[in-house]
Amino acid sequence: MSLKENVDFVKNELNSEEKFLESFVKVERFYKKNKTLLIAAITIIVIAVIGLSVKNYLDEQNKIKANIAFNKILNDVDNKEALKTLEETNKKLYNMALYLKAKQTGESTNVDVLFFNSLSKYQNALKEQNLNKLNDVSMDSNFLLKEFALFNKALIEAKDGKFEDAKVTLKLIPKESKAYELVRILNHYLLTK
Known part of the structure; x- marks a missing residue:
């Protein structure tokens, strides 16, 4: 390599490092300027993810409770505890249980x-x-x-x-x-x- 090529190579390397440092400084300025906004956005995202996870878990638990209660109703339509559980967890299954109960007793009922x-x-x-x-x-x-x-x-x-x-x-x-x-x-x- 000639001396001129070496100088050009060093210039390019310094230029690359300079651009890297320049972009790092820009990011740092942006962070300092919008620090609270960034922290708030990250906090909101974390809380939303946790909230969705908790909601999905609770929905799944309600679904399991409702299915267990409906199975109890299928065995015994007069099970008041299972009817109450269905009323609290799943309105459609509750209405179906009321329909089954009315069907067994020969009554008529309006189901939704x-x-x-x-x-x-x-x-x-x-x-x-x-x-x-x-x-x-x-x-x-x-x-x-x-x-x-x-x-x-x-x-x-x-x-x-x-x-x-x-x-x-x-x-x-x-x-x-x-x-x-x-x-x-x-x-x-x-x-x-």
């Missing part, structure tokens, strides 16, 4: 769980032979037994002598439905009316 709510309304409408309630249930897009609700509505209409209404109701049930065989039988009966 999507499919059980519709099923409960359907059972109440059938029990009361109420056409308006059956109509409301059959119009619910989330109801799984929509075609059976329509069929039961037509059956009640036929019993009440409203044969034309029953025929119109039966036309609402698609041919692909599992209830269509029942529809054919009732339509055959309605031909004579």
Whole structure:
């Protein structure tokens, strides 16, 4: 290496070190200027992480308690302690437990769980032979037994002598439905009316 190359090499090295020190000084100035803001941000992040961890842990513990309580309810619907635990930890499971209890005792109840709510309304409408309630249930897009609700509505209409209404109701049930065989039988009966 020539002397000139050595000098250039040393200049480049010094220049690199100078840039490094310069950036270090900038970072140090920024830190001193915003020290409290940085500490506050780091503290908030740490507290948020700890808070989320605690919340997830408590949610998991509530889920475990609710599952244990629901298993107790499945074995004994009259278990008041398990019902209270469900009411405190999981409202949906609590409503399902109330539905199971009402089902076992033969009572009717309103439940606030999507499919059980519709099923409960359907059972109440059938029990009361109420056409308006059956109509409301059959119009619910989330109801799984929509075609059976329509069929039961037509059956009640036929019993009440409203044969034309029953025929119109039966036309609402698609041919692909599992209830269509029942529809054919009732339509055959309605031909004579």
